[in-house]
Amino acid sequence: MTDTLKEYCRQKVACIDHKLELLLPKQGQYPPVILEAMRYSVFAGGKRMRPVLLMAAADAVNGRGEEYTHVAAGLEMIHTYSLIHDDLPAMDDDDYRRGKPTNHKVYGEAMAILAGDALLTYAFEVMGRQPDVLSDVLLRVIAEIAAAVGPLGMVGGQAMDLFSEGKQIGLQEIEYLHKAKTGALFKASIRAGAMLAGAGEEQLQDLTQYSDYFGLAFQITDDILDVTGNQAELGKPVGSDSKNQKATYVSLYSVDKAKSIAGEAVDGALNTLKFFGPEADILRDLAKYLLSRNN
Amino acid sequence: MTDTLKEYCRQKVACIDHKLELLLPKQGQYPPVILEAMRYSVFAGGKRMRPVLLMAAADAVNGRGEEYTHVAAGLEMIHTYSLIHDDLPAMDDDDYRRGKPTNHKVYGEAMAILAGDALLTYAFEVMGRQPDVLSDVLLRVIAEIAAAVGPLGMVGGQAMDLFSEGKQIGLQEIEYLHKAKTGALFKASIRAGAMLAGAGEEQLQDLTQYSDYFGLAFQITDDILDVTGNQAELGKPVGSDSKNQKATYVSLYSVDKAKSIAGEAVDGALNTLKFFGPEADILRDLAKYLLSRNN
Numbered sequence: 085m086t087d088t089l090k091e092y093c094r095q096k097v098a099c100i101d102h103k104l105e106l107l108l109p110k111q112g113q114y115p116p117v118i119l120e121a122m123r124y125s126v127f128a129g130g131k132r133m134r135p136v137l138l139m140a141a142a143d144a145v146n147g148r149g150e151e152y153t154h155v156a157a158g159l160e161m162i163h164t165y166s167l168i169h170d171d172l173p174a175m176d177d178d179d180y181r182r183g184k185p186t187n188h189k190v191y192g193e194a195m196a197i198l199a200g201d202a203l204l205t206y207a208f209e210v211m212g213r214q215p216d217v218l219s220d221v222l223l224r225v226i227a228e229i230a231a232a233v234g235p236l237g238m239v240g241g242q243a244m245d246l247f248s249e250g251k252q253i254g255l256q257e258i259e260y261l262h263k264a265k266t267g268a269l270f271k272a273s274i275r276a277g278a279m280l281a282g283a284g285e286e287q288l289q290d291l292t293q294y295s296d297y298f299g300l301a302f303q304i305t306d307d308i309l310d311v312t313g314n315q316a317e318l319g320k321p322v323g324s325d326s327k328n329q330k331a332t333y334v335s336l337y338s339v340d341k342a343k344s345i346a347g348e349a350v351d352g353a354l355n356t357l358k359f360f361g362p363e364a365d366i367l368r369d370l371a372k373y374l375l376s377r378n379n
Numbered sequence: 380m381t382d383t384l385k386e387y388c389r390q391k392v393a394c395i396d397h398k399l400e401l402l403l404p405k406q407g408q409y410p411p412v413i414l415e416a417m418r419y420s421v422f423a424g425g426k427r428m429r430p431v432l433l434m435a436a437a438d439a440v441n442g443r444g445e446e447y448t449h450v451a452a453g454l455e456m457i458h459t460y461s462l463i464h465d466d467l468p469a470m471d472d473d474d475y476r477r478g479k480p481t482n483h484k485v486y487g488e489a490m491a492i493l494a495g496d497a498l499l500t501y502a503f504e505v506m507g508r509q510p511d512v513l514s515d516v517l518l519r520v521i522a523e524i525a526a527a528v529g530p531l532g533m534v535g536g537q538a539m540d541l542f543s544e545g546k547q548i549g550l551q552e553i554e555y556l557h558k559a560k561t562g563a564l565f566k567a568s569i570r571a572g573a574m575l576a577g578a579g580e581e582q583l584q585d586l587t588q589y590s591d592y593f594g595l596a597f598q599i600t601d602d603i604l605d606v607t608g609n610q611a612e613l614g615k616p617v618g619s620d621s622k623n624q625k626a627t628y629v630s631l632y633s634v635d636k637a638k639s640i641a642g643e644a645v646d647g648a649l650n651t652l653k654f655f656g657p658e659a660d661i662l663r664d665l666a667k668y669l670l671s672r673n674n
Contacts, residue, residue, distance in 0.1 A: 109530055118530055118538035169496060174488035193469035197492065198538050201464060202530035204496065208503045209529055212522030219514035226521070227507030234504055235404055235413055235497035243413035243493050 085376070089369035093136055096149070100135040101127075103153040104160060107210055121191040121199035122206075125164050129182045131379075134159040134273040137298075137370070141277030141291055144357075144364040152280045154214035155225060158207035159273050162233055165203035168196055170242065217280055225276045232272035241265025245330070253331045259300075261331075266306075267299030274298070290356050294367060297353035301374045304346040307332035308339055309378070317378045343375075350375055380671070384664035388431055391444070395430040396422075398448040399455060402505055416486040416494035417501075420459050424477045426674075429454040429568040432593075432665070436572030436586055439652075439659040447575045449509035450520060453502035454568050457528055460498035463491055465537065512575055520571045527567035536560025545624045553626050554595075561601075562594030569593070585651050589662060592648035596669045599641040602627035603634055604673070612674045638670075645670055 085093075104126055109119050135156035139149030171178040171186040173193060178186050188196035211226050231237060241264030248257065274295040278288050309318060310325045311334050325332050333342040353371040357364045380388075399421055404414050430451035434444030466473040466481040467488060474484055483491035506521050526532060536559030543552065569590040573583050605620045606629050620627045628637040648666040652659045 116539060116542045118535060122530060165496075169492055172489075172492065174492060194467075194541055195538065197464060197467065197469060198534050198541075200496075201460075201499065202534040202538075204499060205525055205529040205534060209522050209525035212518050212525060219518050223507050223514050223518055227504050230500055230504035230507060234500040235417060239493050239497040239500060240413060243490065243497075244411060246489055246493075247411045 085373050086369050089366060089373060092140070092366050092369075093132075096136050096139050097132045099139075099150050100132050100153060100156055100160060103157045107154075107157055108206075117191060117195060118198055118202055121187060121195050122203050124190060125168050125181075125187045125199065126161065126203070128184050130160065130164065132160055134163055134269060137270060137273040137295075138277035138280075140366045140370060141274040142281035143277075144291070144360055144367055145278055145281035145283045145287060147363065148281060149277065151216060152214065152277065155211050155222075155229075155276055155280060158211035159229070159269070159276070161203040161207035161210070162229070163269065165200040165207070166233070166238060166242070168200040168203070172196060175242075175246070214280075221279055221282075225279050228279075229269075229272045229276060232268040237264055237268035237272075238266075241268070248331065250329045251331075255336060258331050258333070258336065262303040263299065266303055267296070270299045270302065271295040286359075290359060291367075293356040294353050294371075297349045297356065298371055298374070301346050301349035301353065301371065304333045304342050304349065305374050305377060307334045308342050308346070310334070311339060313378065346375060380668050381664050384661060384668060387435070387661050387664075388427075391431050391434050392427045394434075394445050395427050395448060395451055395455060398452045402449075402452050403501075412486060412490060413493055413497055416482060416490050417498050419485060420463050420476075420482050420494065421456065421498070423479050425455065425459065427455055429458055429564060432565060432568040432590075433572035433575075435661040435665060436569040437576035438572075439586070439655055439662055440573055440576035440578045440582060442658065443576060444572065446511060447509065447572065450506045450517075450524075450571055450575060453506035454524070454564070454571070456498045456502035456505070457524070458564065460495040460502070461528070461533060461537070463495040463498070467491060470537075470541070509575075516574055516577075520574050523574075524564075524567045524571060527563040532559055532563040533561075536563070540625070543626065546626075548626045550631060553628070553631065556626075557598040558594065561598055562591070565594040565597065566590040581654075585654060586662075588651040589648050589666075592644045592651065593666055593669070596641050596644035596648065596666065599628045599637050599644065600669050600672060602629045603637050603641070605629070606634055608673065641670060 108123055108126060111119060138152060138156045138159060142152055143149035167181060168187045170176050171181055172188055179189055180186060187199055191199065208226065211229070214222055233239065241261055244261050245265060248261070271292065274291055275288065278291045283291065307325065310322055310332065313322045315322055326335065333345065337345070350371050354368055357368060403418055403421060406414060433447060433451045433454060437447055438444035462476060463482045465471050466476055467483055473481055475481060482494055486494065503521065506524070509517055528534065536556055539556050540560060543556070566587065569586055570583065573586045578586065602620065605617055605627065608617050610617055621630065628640065645666050649663055652663060
């Protein structure tokens with residue numbers, strides 16, 4: 085990671101953490117442990133990648149990425165809800181996430197389901213209250229984020245993932261699964277940043293293509309890390325894909341071939357930014373970083 | 380139920396069912412059984428009360444209730460998601476709902492969690508696409524619906540309900556619990572209809588008060604039905620509140636006293652409509668109907 089990117093992420097993560105702290109309800113009149121359960125997982129050490137991508141895309145367009153923190157915080161709440169539900173006993177049944185006990189291990193299964201539901205719902209309330217953006221732009225952004233994480237996006241991908249466990253699936257299905265399960269929210273984060281910042285049609289198209297390559301490179305490097313990674317750095321056990329007989333780029337190809345496909349995807353991402361100047365350097369650094377990430 | 384109300388409900392239910400049929404995605408390219416699981420619970424015989432309330436409130440203001448079917452359909456999807464998650468083994472662990480096997484009994488626990496998540500998410504996408512309404516009005520409506528069903532609304536009420544099972548709680552807590560768990564979404568449905576239809580400030584205030592009385596009367600009659608109701612008509616076992624040691628108006632008072640409080644709440648609801656003419660007759664009939672409902 086370049087020093088510029090490191091400093092950028094430090095600043096944006098501080099900004100989004102501050103906003104999440106302000107926005108997430110504290111102990112209310114009655115609702116008991118649910119507010120605590122929501123905060124537990126939101127502040128369990130996430131990298132805030134989706135908010136950072138939103139802000140970096142907005143910065144590439146108008147340099148005002150930090151103005152869109154309501155939508156950025158909403159993205160992080162949605163991401164957190166998806167992790168809480170993925171970890172449930174009925175789903176992946178994980179006891180640890182980022183080195184900490186998962187939500188249902190701390191608060192019980194019923195409260196973990198509700199905390200996830202609450203984060204997903206609250207995200208839409210918070211995003212709807214984003215100030216200083218034209219209402220019709222904000223409405224389009226919210227509908228697009230909802231579509232990205234709904235039955236034809238993230239939740240659909242999760243359903244397909246469950247459905248295909250232990251089955252032989254081909255490259256086309258793997259690509260579809262990843263696009264839905266993780267790619268769609270990355271794409272929506274980047275497009276949301278661009279739209280909120282008032283990107284023109286061509287800029288929006290370029291950033292959309294960037295997001296496709298970014299999502300692909302992210303997923304392949306994720307698959308590689310599950311084989312070559314270090315449990316302490318990852319904060320989760322390695323080898324779980326193979327244990328769960330999940331179809332991945334590595335199970336389909338070799339680690340070396342997967343690395344080379346990831347490299348091509350990053351080149352593709354950089355190429356989509358050719359009409360942007362230095363204002364898109366963070367997006368460039370983020371794409372290049374994927375090839376060296378260790379968590 | 381008066382004939383006018385019966386005919387009104389028949390028309391509006393047909394209208395909302397048609398919209399739900401159009402809006403809910405059918406079998407897609409890959410996402411497998413999740414779309415079927417969503418449809419299963421949406422079309423499992425709901426009374427569509429929240430959409431009907433939205434349309435009746437809009438009709439009381441501008442007579443164009445049927446124009447707001449995207450938001451109305453979203454309300455029904457949100458209500459359905461809440462039922463699917465409430466019925467889960469980790470929550471109320473119910474095998475039947477409206478006389479049919481619950482979602483997780485048919486599709487399994489993991490798919491039921493995801494189908495609920497998908498309906499909640501998809502609701503926000505659909506509501507965000509409501510045509511023919513000013514963007515800033517629609518944004519306010521969506522944020523208000525999200526608030527009504529979030530951690531300080533419906534989900535918070537559900538969390539408190541779990542938390543207080545088997546405990547002695549007082550009237551103040553019961554009232555708070557019901558307001559959050561069921562009242563908030565009724566209120567949001569009625570206010571959404573009024574706001575979408577362009578209600579003035581005083582009309583909106585009157586309809587808000589109406590919704591408070593309506594929600595209270597609904598909850599009390601619900602508690603009474605759990606004691607005096609007929610399982611075949613209700614589509615669910617009676618006596619479950621007492622079995623689960625849930626605090627209700629009936630456990631706190633007697634059935635007769637609870638009936639008399641419900642009657643007062645309905646009078647209160649009617650009184651809030653005193654500045655409305657016959658255009659609010661459906662709202663009046665709906666409130667009165669609560670006293671004679673058997674399911």
